[in-house]
Amino acid sequence: MVVEGDxxxxxxxxxxxxxxKTLxxxxxxxxxxxxxxxxxxxHHAARAGKLTCLRFLVEDAGLQGNCLANNGASPAHDAAATGNLACLQWLLTxxxxxxxxxxxxxxxxxHLACRFSHHEITEWLLKSGEVDPGAxxxxGALPVHYAAAKGDLASLRLLLGHSPK
Incomplete structure (x- = not known):
């Protein structure tokens, strides 16, 4: 069974x-x-940016799109951390x-998009209006802390532009 799971x-x-499909x-x-x-x-499909596969797993195989790993991360967390915008968009919508x-x-x-310097994901999330840049x-770390620590000026500008005045 381990081999088949692998x-x-x-x-x-x-x-x-x-x-x-065969499995x-x-x-x-x-x-x-x-x-x-x-x-x-x-999680593995989301990390790898395999959107067609991700959709098959959820829509056809019936796996949960919002399942959690041992660290509490959802597949959306994995997509954000690895910079897979199309997978993240699908998982969230x-x-x-x-x-x-x-x-x-x-x-x-x-937080993860900023931590791993994926400013295109940061931008999409902020434009969606459904994220809290002050979370x-x-x-106590804020997304802006991760962007600053990485020296990610693009994400910093985006976050500061969405911060409450």
């Missing part, structure tokens, strides 16, 4: 929908498949994830 996660990362038919692809950190095939969802450290998708993590 095959499922690999297929999700590679965007191999045909293999996932679904064999009843191997299900919500029990997770890696050692509790990340599902949906159709996959059941919400921009205000927090991982176990209190980080939102905006703090459990340790």
């Amino acid at each position: 095959m499922t996660l690999l297929a999700a990362r590679q965007g191999d929908v045909q293999t996932l 679904l038919a064999a009843k191997v692809l299900n919500s029990d498949v997770k890696d050692v950190l509790g990340a599902s095939p949906v 159709q996959g059941g994830c919400r921009p205000e969802d927090r991982d176990s450290s209190g980080a939102t998708v905006l 703090s993590t459990d340790t």
